[in-house]
Amino acid sequence: MPSRPSRFTDRLEALAKRAVSGDPSPAVKKGDGGYADCVIVVIHGLHEYLDLTYRRLLDILHEMPGIVEKISLKTSELPYITTVCVRK
Secondary structure, eight states, rough: OOOOHHHHHHHHHHHHHHSSSOOOOOOOTTTTEOOOOOHHHOOOHHHHHHHHHHHHHHHHTTTTTHHHHHTOOOGOOOOOHHHHHHTO
């Protein structure tokens, strides 16, 4: 049975993909493409849900590859804290 954060991430990712306008983008594009809007929305949602600082959330996500895979990333592809905060 999936954990509560896992189920929450599934729901949040589905909602984020529907809420973001335009064609679905890849989760991350190297170079100028950056991160898809839905990825940033999911990270912000997890920040609120888990009630963690962004720095602590990203540290924890590095240890939770199953959650990170749900947003089509690898732990090595997680954004830096500055990217997340600027996109807020």
